[in-house]
Amino acid sequence: MPxxxxxxxxxxxxxxEEKKMRAAVKHSGRGAVVTGAVAFVGGLLGGPPGLAVGGAVxxxxxxxxxxxxxxxxxxILMELPPTEQQKLLREFTAIVRGLDGMDAVQLVALVxxxxxxxxxLLAMLVxxxxxxxxxEVRYGD
Structure with missing residues (x-):
């Protein structure tokens, strides 16, 4: 039974949850654009000193x-769209493929x-x- x-x-x-895993999506592209834009505006308004201050800010x-x-x-897992959950299910199945004959209760108990x-499974999930x-993944509080 699948x-x-x-x-x-x-x-x-x-x-x-046992490991208190938390994750945050990074927005590095957005941060780089903001950094460059503020430095550019600082340079336009204040010349070289404005560029330095704008770059720092x-x-x-x-x-x-x-x-x-x-x-x-x-x-995060429960909020994943079905296509992403399906990808994760395939990775999960690759790890537990030798346990095909089990139902959900037996599989949970074994895992x-x-x-x-x-x-x-944690390594796969990370x-x-x-x-x-x-x-980015962190453990603990």
Whole structure:
């Protein structure tokens, strides 16, 4: 019996909740544009000293913009569009492919009881979040 996508998302959410995983999407492109724009305006208005001040202010503003808001990974997983959830399901299935005959309850019990399997799934999840979502992952509070 195949495991439902919602069950997989909840399982991955439980595993990531144990580690208190949080992720934030970085907006580095936007920060670079703001930094350059503020430096440019500073240079136009104040000449070379304005360029220096504009660059410093723009750099601080750009850094603040790119810091991102960290959200719990389980929340991010549940808010993923179906196409992204499907990608994650394929990666999950590749790891647990030898466990085909199990239903959701048996699979959850096996995964939650196996540190090695949890670590594999966590590594897959971190890879997915950083690669596909361009997010930074942190653990703990």
């Amino acid at each position: 495991v439902a996508m919602g069950d997989v998302m909840r399982l991955l959410g439980s595993i990531s 723009g750099g601080l503003l750009g850094a603040w913009m790119t810091s991102g808001q960290f959200q719990p990974v389980p929340q 939650m009881g196996s540190e090695a399997l949890k670590e594999q 890879g997915y979040v950083t690669r596909e979502l361009g997010a």
